Amino acid sequence: MLQEAALTETKTETYPVTGADLLLRALEKENVEVIFGYPGGAVLPLYDKLYHSKILHVLPRHEQGGIHAAEGYARISGKPGVVIATSGPGATNIVTGLADAMMDSLPLIVFTGQVATGVIGSDAFQEADILGITTPITKYNYQVRSIEDIPRIVKEAFYIASTGRPGPVLIDIPKDIAAGVSDQPEKETEVNLPGYQPTLKPNYLQIRKLTEAVSRSKKPVILAGAGVLHGRASKELKEYAEQQQIPVIHTLLGLGGFPASHPLFIGMAGMHGCYAANMGLTECDLLINIGARFDDRLTGNLQHFAPHATVAHIDIDPAEIGKNVPTSIPIVADAKEALEQLILQDGKPPAHKEWMETILRWQEEYPYYYDKESVQLKPQKVMEMLHSKTEGNAIVVTDVGQHQMWAAQYYRFNKADRWVTSGGLGTMGFGFPASIGAQLADPEACVLAICGDGGFQMSTQELAIIQELNLPVKIIIFNNMALGMVRQWQEIFYESRFSHSKIPVQPSFVKLAEAYGIKGYVIQSEAEAEEVLDEVLHNGEPVLIDFRVDPDENVYPMIAPGKGLHEMAGVKP
Amino acid sequence: MKRIICLTVMNRPGVLNRITNLFSKRNFNIESISVGLSEHEGMSRITCVVHVEDSGASEQITKQLNKQIDVIKVTDITDQSIVARELALIKVQAVPYTRNEIYSLIEPFRASVIDVSKDSMTIQITGESDKVEAFIELIKPYGIKELARTGTTAFPRGTQRTSQQSKSYSIV
Numbered sequence: 083m084l085q086e087a088a089l090t091e092t093k094t095e096t097y098p099v100t101g102a103d104l105l106l107r108a109l110e111k112e113n114v115e116v117i118f119g120y121p122g123g124a125v126l127p128l129y130d131k132l133y134h135s136k137i138l139h140v141l142p143r144h145e146q147g148g149i150h151a152a153e154g155y156a157r158i159s160g161k162p163g164v165v166i167a168t169s170g171p172g173a174t175n176i177v178t179g180l181a182d183a184m185m186d187s188l189p190l191i192v193f194t195g196q197v198a199t200g201v202i203g204s205d206a207f208q209e210a211d212i213l214g215i216t217t218p219i220t221k222y223n224y225q226v227r228s229i230e231d232i233p234r235i236v237k238e239a240f241y242i243a244s245t246g247r248p249g250p251v252l253i254d255i256p257k258d259i260a261a262g263v264s265d266q267p268e269k270e271t272e273v274n275l276p277g278y279q280p281t282l283k284p285n286y287l288q289i290r291k292l293t294e295a296v297s298r299s300k301k302p303v304i305l306a307g308a309g310v311l312h313g314r315a316s317k318e319l320k321e322y323a324e325q326q327q328i329p330v331i332h333t334l335l336g337l338g339g340f341p342a343s344h345p346l347f348i349g350m351a352g353m354h355g356c357y358a359a360n361m362g363l364t365e366c367d368l369l370i371n372i373g374a375r376f377d378d379r380l381t382g383n384l385q386h387f388a389p390h391a392t393v394a395h396i397d398i399d400p401a402e403i404g405k406n407v408p409t410s411i412p413i414v415a416d417a418k419e420a421l422e423q424l425i426l427q428d429g430k431p432p433a434h435k436e437w438m439e440t441i442l443r444w445q446e447e448y449p450y451y452y453d454k455e456s457v458q459l460k461p462q463k464v465m466e467m468l469h470s471k472t473e474g475n476a477i478v479v480t481d482v483g484q485h486q487m488w489a490a491q492y493y494r495f496n497k498a499d500r501w502v503t504s505g506g507l508g509t510m511g512f513g514f515p516a517s518i519g520a521q522l523a524d525p526e527a528c529v530l531a532i533c534g535d536g537g538f539q540m541s542t543q544e545l546a547i548i549q550e551l552n553l554p555v556k557i558i559i560f561n562n563m564a565l566g567m568v569r570q571w572q573e574i575f576y577e578s579r580f581s582h583s584k585i586p587v588q589p590s591f592v593k594l595a596e597a598y599g600i601k602g603y604v605i606q607s608e609a610e611a612e613e614v615l616d617e618v619l620h621n622g623e624p625v626l627i628d629f630r631v632d633p634d635e636n637v638y639p640m641i642a643p644g645k646g647l648h649e650m651a652g653v654k655p
Numbered sequence: 656m657k658r659i660i661c662l663t664v665m666n667r668p669g670v671l672n673r674i675t676n677l678f679s680k681r682n683f684n685i686e687s688i689s690v691g692l693s694e695h696e697g698m699s700r701i702t703c704v705v706h707v708e709d710s711g712a713s714e715q716i717t718k719q720l721n722k723q724i725d726v727i728k729v730t731d732i733t734d735q736s737i738v739a740r741e742l743a744l745i746k747v748q749a750v751p752y753t754r755n756e757i758y759s760l761i762e763p764f765r766a767s768v769i770d771v772s773k774d775s776m777t778i779q780i781t782g783e784s785d786k787v788e789a790f791i792e793l794i795k796p797y798g799i800k801e802l803a804r805t806g807t808t809a810f811p812r813g814t815q816r817t818s819q820q821s822k823s824y825s826i827v
Contacts, residue, residue, distance in 0.1 A: 213669060214672070217669070217672060217673055217676050218676055218677075218680045221724070222724045225668065227668075242724060275724060276665075276727055277664070277665060277723065277724055277725055277726050277727045278724045399722065400718050400721070400722075401715065401718035401719050401721070401722050403718075404711065404714060404715070405715055405718075408711070
């Protein structure tokens with residue numbers, strides 16, 4: 083009786099409700115703070131309800147900018163980024179961001195409008211089969227077919243996106259469902275997904291096996307990937323590495339998981355990684371991979387990858403274990419839980435003195451280098467200056483290309499969650515909008531959007547957001563009048579036939595920034611750089627700096643495609 | 656190598672699309688796939704026959720399928736003792752003087768005739784793929800007008816033999 087009375091009471095209070103009401107209520111329940119969305123016909127019912135909502139709505143100037151911003155937000159806040167796009171063209175404009183988030187395991191909740199259920203399949207105005215399009219590039223996707231399902235679907239979507247190996251989830255909402263009215267009382271929903279039970283706790287026997295392997299090993303290394311960051315396990319990683327005295331190598335996406343200033347840190351491995359890290363992977367006898375997926379840009383030719391090593395792989399996604407590299411100690415678990423268990427084993431740290439000396443020698447003999455005497459402004463120098471002037475505390479968000487690699491090489495990350503980059507998909511146009519999301523997730527932080535002149539022009543329109551919200555993002559353009567990485571590959575592999583990789587006609591980036599009410603600078607020398615960076619890095623305002631860097635500078639060292647990690651080119655000047 | 660994989664999946668919209676999409680995305684070659692309801696309400700059973708290069712690839716298939724939200728259970732039953740069946744419908748040319756000959760072929764295969772017309776007959780045959788294959792070869796010379804096969808559907812036998820080395824046989 084009591085229950086019944088309670089039900090009727092809520093009913094008179096809040097029912098009937100529209101689909102859009104239920105949706106907004108579900109978002110509020112998930113404590114969503116910010117939505118990156120672009121309105122359109124099919125999502126009008128939802129936008130009408132957003133009119134009075136407390137949730138901050140950010141209007142990008144292109145949906146792709148919106149979803150990349152949501153990715154930056156997710157990477158820094160650890161919470162799912164929420165995106166709204168309308169049906170058809172709105173929905174297809176977010177496809178690149180979905181693929182990017184899928185590759186880099188970023189949690190996103192993406193709502194797309196859809197034409198009304200009655201006309202789905204008739205090629206109606208602004209209709210696209212977004213479920214079909216996004217099935218291979220989402221962790222899961224839904225089309226809402228009845229209003230009553232909305233609370234359950236939203237709850238499930240947040241659960242799926244943010245647990246296990248994170249990833250994007252898309253919810254497609256037909257217009258008549260969002261506008262439709264339900265007088266059914268909202269049911270309390272529990273997540274019930276029998277087919278989705280991520281394994282978080284490691285298998286004890288495998289943990290023992292790894293501990294024994296560590297105690298036998300003479301040349302162990304830890305390869306730490308983004309899984310360490312997603313699992314918020316950097317503290318545990320440090321504790322374990324120190325306890326066992328195992329040196330740590332980072333993947334591109336994992337940077338910051340282990341402090342770069344730590345004596346056990348070797349460096350980043352991979353195509354443009356450092357010599358010591360790549361040789362460490364080649365020479366080690368035990369490779370402990372924590373949350374990295376052995377991407378081909380990391381491993382080089384698999385035939386020569388870690389040829390002498392026993393491979394242990396800790397990953398929350400069992401399908402990653404053994405996918406590219408045969409693994410003898412598989413541990414399916416959350417990085418944090420696995421490391422906690424490993425620390426508890428407290429095996430005696432074996433003596434790795436000789437191994438550490440070898441690594442140190444590699445580091446000293448073959449460091450990253452560039453011509454410090456050059457009159458031309460060197461991008462590496464700019465990165466070093468940015469590092470020292472922000473004391474390594476800035477959030478560094480990059481686009482894709484040469485500048486991305488220089489940032490990874492020269493900005494020495496000492497903290498977790500200070501690094502946002504498009505690693506897996508390698509998306510140009512990602513960096514600048516992602517920096518907007520990163521700044522919203524951490525308003526106090528100094529956010530550097532490191533872009534190339536090519537990538538920045540793929541998303542310049544988002545200058546509007548930083549002006550509108552007065553976000554103090556520092557846009558750093560490494561302007562070499564070219565698609566630098568393409569140009570570098572053409573120089574090396576296509577006998578300097580620079581087919582369409584040079585951009586001879588550039589806009590004035592400064593005037594472009596000024597058009598949006600943002601201050602801009604052109605910098606051609608180190609002295610100018612010193613002066614301007616001192617002035618703007620901590621002034622709390624957005625700024626764009628167009629660094630005219632040496633147009634012929636290349637990223638070295640480098641592993642050519644098909645070569646092994648030990649076959650690095652350009653290790654020494 | 657050929658692998659037979661059994662899946663139990665939730666009956667959600669687009670689930671078959673998800674599975675086939677995964678196969679094509681990961682470049683796995685499907686020979687056949689059959690779907691139908693299972694003994695549990697709200698769940699379907701899928702049988703896939705796939706060709707893979709090595710055991711690593713077959714392990715990868717199983718893991719990738721398992722990762723799907725709608726997939727409850729995945730088992731590679733290739734090395735188990737299993738019951739596997741395929742259905743084929745074959746419309747074959749049959750003039751009065753060849754009819755008896757065809758009937759004499761049908762008999763040992765325990766196939767049956769399900770439709771007859773003036774110049775053709777339709778034969779239904781069920782059994783393991785090999786048996787269906789053999790029958791089709793045998794009947795080919797008479798002239799096959801139409802052929803439809805379902806692909807294999809299978810699950811493990813009620814009792815598993817202790818030795819699983821030899822190929823499993825099924826008594827027709």
